[in-house]
Amino acid sequence: MNEHEILERFVRTDPRDVGCDEAIAVLHVYVDLVAAGQAAADRYPGVAAHLAACGPCGDDFAGLLAAVTTQHDET
């Protein structure tokens, strides 16, 4: 990757990005779609754009997906 590609990646923003509040509001719905193998990003492109760009929301998404795809009902 050359300097200009790195610089472009650094300042890139996606106009579809819905922001943290909107993404978190539907995160549980989005995660269930992903866990079920459905096209969550097609249904919620603005949420997908946000989760790809926002570290904290991306972390919440990864954690929630891990939680629902891992067995936690042991005592």
Place this chain on the structure above:
Amino acid sequence: MGASRYHGPVQLARSAPRELDDESASWLRRLSSASLAERQAAERELHGRLIRIARSEVRRRSAGTPVTGPELDDVAHQAGDDAMLAILAKLAEFRGESRFTTWAYKFVMLEVSGKLGRHYWRNPPVVLDAEQWDRLPDRLGLDPHQHAEAACIVAEVRRVVDAELTAHQRRIFVAIVVDGIPLNALAVKLGLQRNAIYKVIFDARRKIRRALITRGYLDELDVGQR
């Protein structure tokens, strides 16, 4: 500066309330039961799950936080406890858009995020306003040995940040991007919501990009018109 395109025209198509799956219906029935014994049993079961998930989550995030050891376990317990309170308080708001457990576990994620942000400042590896511009090449992935223009690019980004961002934008941009302070931690420090910090970074990036295009460091056409 033009109007921000942040929160663009895309509208969320939220699901209408739908029939609950059997497991979600069972959770709701038991957590709302008129029988104290049944309700308490359900609360104990859910609380146990929340604590286990919170522990898993703080372990998963441990590499990205200065919080360690017993303090990390405390964070997990506090997050599980507070998530439980939030879930019970908002039980009537569950609309069946997802499985009940997915909805409930989201509260754990949010509590873990918020608490790790608060605990960051108990022993912060980075002081607010430290301005570690010399680390920016590393953060960008620019190797001075491989990228001859690295120093010029960093100098130009710094010039734009100093000259063209507002004081508020500059402070937040430098803290997050230059100094590497976690966004959740900065939100706690400044008393702002996560979304408010993110919006500042979003708008600052767009402003920097426009300045870099104007000065010939980026091509208007090769970057997706963003």
